[in-house]
Amino acid sequence: MPGPEQTLCFDRQHVWHPYAAIPSEEPRFLVASAEGVRITLADGRQLIDGMSSWWSTILGYRHPALLRAAQEQLARLPHVMFGGFTHEPAVGLVQRLLRLAPPGLEHVFLCDSGSVSVEVAMKMAVQYWAAQGQSARRRFLALRGGYHGDTWGAMSLCDPEQGMHQAFNGIVPSQLFAPVPRSRFGEPADGAELAQIEQLLAQHGHELCAMVLEPIVQATGGMRFYSAELLAGIARLCRQHQVLLIADEIATGFGRTGRLFACEHAGITPDILCVGKALTGGTLSLAATLTSARVAAGIASGTPGLLMHGPTFMGNPLACAVAVAVLDELEQFDWRGRVAQIEEQLRRELEPCRNSPLVQDVRVLGASAVVEMRERIELARVVPQLVQRGVWLRPFGKLLYTMPPFVIRPEELARVTAAMREVAFG
Ligand SMILES: Cc1ncc(COP(=O)(O)O)c(C=O)c1O
Numbered sequence: 001m002p003g004p005e006q007t008l009c010f011d012r013q014h015v016w017h018p019y020a021a022i023p024s025e026e027p028r029f030l031v032a033s034a035e036g037v038r039i040t041l042a043d044g045r046q047l048i049d050g051m052s053s054w055w056s057t058i059l060g061y062r063h064p065a066l067l068r069a070a071q072e073q074l075a076r077l078p079h080v081m082f083g084g085f086t087h088e089p090a091v092g093l094v095q096r097l098l099r100l101a102p103p104g105l106e107h108v109f110l111c112d113s114g115s116v117s118v119e120v121a122m123k124m125a126v127q128y129w130a131a132q133g134q135s136a137r138r139r140f141l142a143l144r145g146g147y148h149g150d151t152w153g154a155m156s157l158c159d160p161e162q163g164m165h166q167a168f169n170g171i172v173p174s175q176l177f178a179p180v181p182r183s184r185f186g187e188p189a190d191g192a193e194l195a196q197i198e199q200l201l202a203q204h205g206h207e208l209c210a211m212v213l214e215p216i217v218q219a220t221g222g223m224r225f226y227s228a229e230l231l232a233g234i235a236r237l238c239r240q241h242q243v244l245l246i247a248d249e250i251a252t253g254f255g256r257t258g259r260l261f262a263c264e265h266a267g268i269t270p271d272i273l274c275v276g277k278a279l280t281g282g283t284l285s286l287a288a289t290l291t292s293a294r295v296a297a298g299i300a301s302g303t304p305g306l307l308m309h310g311p312t313f314m315g316n317p318l319a320c321a322v323a324v325a326v327l328d329e330l331e332q333f334d335w336r337g338r339v340a341q342i343e344e345q346l347r348r349e350l351e352p353c354r355n356s357p358l359v360q361d362v363r364v365l366g367a368s369a370v371v372e373m374r375e376r377i378e379l380a381r382v383v384p385q386l387v388q389r390g391v392w393l394r395p396f397g398k399l400l401y402t403m404p405p406f407v408i409r410p411e412e413l414a415r416v417t418a419a420m421r422e423v424a425f426g
Pocket of ligand 1: 116149150219248249250276
């Protein structure tokens with residue numbers, strides 16, 4: 001068995017990590033196990049996870065109900081192809097998703113990751129309009145400041161200038177972009193903002209199949225929380241101009257913003273909804289694309305009348321069984337109360353960061369908070385400092401943020417916010 005140093009050394013030389021170089025100089029830590037909100041490193045140090053493993057482990061690591069569901073399913077049927085077969089975990093999951101999702105969504109495509117669920121949403125929109133005899137409608141309108149994933153189509157929807165995929169500009173399909181939302185959460189919509197979007201829809205409606213956005217929270221693209229009235233206005237404009245609305249709730253879905261889905265803040269149902277991340281509580285990779293009867297029937301009325309997507313691990317029974325357990329747990333556990341308490345504590349303990357001359361802004365919504373610094377955060381310096389404090393956070397750009405598991409205890413969250421204040425004051 002190689003020792004921890006050898007493992008880390010091999011990793012640096014040979015294993016690609018997200019948005020990383022080979023060989024890599026970034027600080028990297030060898031994980032041995034995790035339980036609840038704590039990650040244990042190979043050297044025995046314990047870290048409180050303020051990231052929920054990229055916002056997925058909302059119920060904590062190794063939650064007993066999720067482990068039980070996984071073990072029972074593993075013993076029975078870890079995987080079977082979804083072409084020609086179906087199974088209880090998939091059907092049970094779809095029943096629960098439809099019960100919880102905004103009203104009017106009736107059909108579900110189960111896929112492997114968030115990015116793929118966005119690809120499926122894009123295909124649904126293109127196929128829908130082609131079936132209506134409007135195959136010129138094949139472009140998408142997205143918001144600048146957005147992030148929708150790393151696959152080819154999803155990359156084309158990300159901010160082309162401030163986003164992470166500039167290397168592919170000119171190769172990925174060219175989409176249209178509306179400005180970054182300015183109206184903040186809790187504020188009314190700025191009429192000028194809506195007018196700009198209306199102009200784009202009016203001018204380009206004939207070539208647009210859908211508008212794509214992250215409702216309320218632009219996550220990876222900047223941790224911005226925008227006006228529910230703006231979202232409602234955009235949904236209204238899309239309807240008026242007959243452009244489908246795709247809501248990417250991969251980051252916001254399952255309670256993160258204080259509502260089960262962020263669309264609920266604006267009282268809207270999109271034509272297509274993408275979910276992922278927290279769907280399995282961070283246990284396994286699974287995502288879903290939900291749509292309305294109108295879109296599904298539209299696709300069916302075209303040629304070839306089939307939705308043209310079907311990955312090998314579609315509807316994986318193991319992942320579906322765990323997702324069923326997550327949704328059952330969410331229906332029993334007072335996550336609303338927990339998220340409200342987390343929000344109140346984040347506000348109380350992070351607002352003082354505004355007093356630091358190094359800090360540009362502090363934003364809190366539900367179980368998410370960001371301290372925006374004036375300068376770029378040096379990962380190589382700040383992450384080891386946080387680890388020394390027993391806290392796991394992974395800032396990006398100027399953003400120091402936390403999206404903790406909903407089961408974090410107040411004293412654990414206090415350690416996360418104390419470490420954030422320390423960084424904020426330099
Ligand atoms: C809003 C949003 N959409 C899509 C994705 C891509 O999901 P995945 O990383 O599972 O492919 C992410 C991931 O961070 C996201 O935040």
